Amino acid sequence: AHFSAGSSSSSTDEEKAIDDGQRVINVYQGDPTMYERLWQQMGDKTSFVIQGGQSMSYFSDVSNLCWFLEPMLAKQIVRLHKLVGNAVTENRHIVVGTGSSQLYQAVLYALSPPDAAEPMSVVSAAPFYSSYPLMTDYLKSGLYKWAGDACSFNKDSPYIELVTSPNNPDGFSRNSTVKGSRGMLVHDFAYYWPQYTPISSPADHDLMLFTLSKSTGHAGTRIGWALVKDQEVARKMVKFMELNTIGVSKESQLRAAKILEVVSDSREDVDYPGKSVFFEFSHRMMAERWRKLRAAVKQSGIFSLPDFPPGLCSFLGRVFTNQPAFAWVKCEGETEDCEAFLRGHNILARGGKHFGDSPKYVRVSMLDRDENFDHLVQRLSLMSSRQS
Numbered sequence: 598a599h600f601s602a603g604s605s606s607s608s609t610d611e612e613k614a615i616d617d618g619q620r621v622i623n624v625y626q627g628d629p630t631m632y633e634r635l636w637q638q639m640g641d642k643t644s645f646v647i648q649g650g651q652s653m654s655y656f657s658d659v660s661n662l663c664w665f666l667e668p669m670l671a672k673q674i675v676r677l678h679k680l681v682g683n684a685v686t687e688n689r690h691i692v693v694g695t696g697s698s699q700l701y702q703a704v705l706y707a708l709s710p711p712d713a714a715e716p717m718s719v720v721s722a723a724p725f726y727s728s729y730p731l732m733t734d735y736l737k738s739g740l741y742k743w744a745g746d747a748c749s750f751n752k753d754s755p756y757i758e759l760v761t762s763p764n765n766p767d768g769f770s771r772n773s774t775v776k777g778s779r780g781m782l783v784h785d786f787a788y789y790w791p792q793y794t795p796i797s798s799p800a801d802h803d804l805m806l807f808t809l810s811k812s813t814g815h816a817g818t819r820i821g822w823a824l825v826k827d828q829e830v831a832r833k834m835v836k837f838m839e840l841n842t843i844g845v846s847k848e849s850q851l852r853a854a855k856i857l858e859v860v861s862d863s864r865e866d867v868d869y870p871g872k873s874v875f876f877e878f879s880h881r882m883m884a885e886r887w888r889k890l891r892a893a894v895k896q897s898g899i900f901s902l903p904d905f906p907p908g909l910c911s912f913l914g915r916v917f918t919n920q921p922a923f924a925w926v927k928c929e930g931e932t933e934d935c936e937a938f939l940r941g942h943n944i945l946a947r948g949g950k951h952f953g954d955s956p957k958y959v960r961v962s963m964l965d966r967d968e969n970f971d972h973l974v975q976r977l978s979l980m981s982s983r984q985s
């Protein structure tokens with residue numbers, strides 16, 4: 598195998614005793630740097646050359662509705678979904694974006710009628726991904742408007758509901774919540790991959806968003822993709838992309854294609870026949886991190902974590918519980934502002950209010966480098982004695 602799952606940083610008991618609480622531990626963002634080590638171990642397997650005369654045109658495939666989508670990337674996206682079994686790709690248009698963030702904007706544009714009397718309401722059940730309200734409203738569009746928590750939405754008008762599963766920030770697998778019939782659902786599947794959650798069945802929704810950022814960890818490549826059933830919706834999304842950036846960087850698309858190819862190829866690895874070595878090892882890393890975090894939280898006695906039901910993963914072939922990319926940590930007891938409390942201990946994490954929930958919660962990234970993560974769990978485990 599080319600990967601090894603164990604932590605590269607040493608964390609002997611002597612070293613643990615060194616943490617004096619002064620070092621600032623930043624787990625505010627969800628930067629997936631945890632994966633760097635796995636990819637470094639792949640060496641040159643993912644390298645490729647692009648020459649000066651290559652990929653110069655605006656166009657990639659004029660016969661495709663999404664004319665700026667590189668055929669190689671389209672092929673590898675379909676191949677990976679088929680391998681993992683997390684999404685149906687038949688009878689779908691693939692629309693590529695500069696991260697799924699750009700596709701989010703394209704979706705809002707495509708699903709909102711251009712001539713409605715009022716902006717389309719956009720909702721998601723709290724706690725929701727903190728960027729949704731910001732990305733929805735920052736240009737003060739007349740087409741759509743953030744309308745908050747899906748659970749309290751009761752207007753008799755069309756709406757868009759974002760269903761994020763597993764959810765950012767709390768990690769639970771989700772279904773739509775609004776009961777009305779006038780809703781359009783957008784499934785954000787950034788985390789529907791086997792290192793985070795058991796893959797129960799291929800998702801088969803009208804509009805599904807995926808991203809390289811949280812699947813392989815290549816956030817800086819800025820590649821996301823949408824699987825879209827309705828041709829007119831796909832066409833409008835492509836129109837948005839044309840008006841917004843006239844397409845998506847081909848270098849990024851080719852790099853993404855190469856990375857996905859290596860992930861799928863790694864299933865031929867002799868040690869793990871039929872499985873993907875990348876998902877096998879990233880899954881083990883997350884399992885180990887959650888084990889360490891739960892132990893630290895238990896030791897502290899002042900925090901709690903969500904509990905997840907077990908499920909069978911058809912891809913990895915075993916039963917496990919969600920091991921999300923973020924920990925949704927609750928401060929038990931009197932502490933009202935968990936973000937401020939952690940900041941007082943030099944831990945930077947994002948408070949519950951950003952996600953439409955109580956400040957008793959904070960979201961902690963589980964995707965940082967080994968060294969930072971190990972410091973985090975150590976600091977948390979020692980906090981009960983420190984605060985008194």
Ligand code: PMP
Pocket residue numbers: 627695696697698699726761765785787807808809810816819820821
């Ligand atoms: N959706 C969710 C739920 C996310 O957590 C993120 C990244 N934090 C994104 C979308 C955006 O990812 P990107 O633009 O990097 O594809």
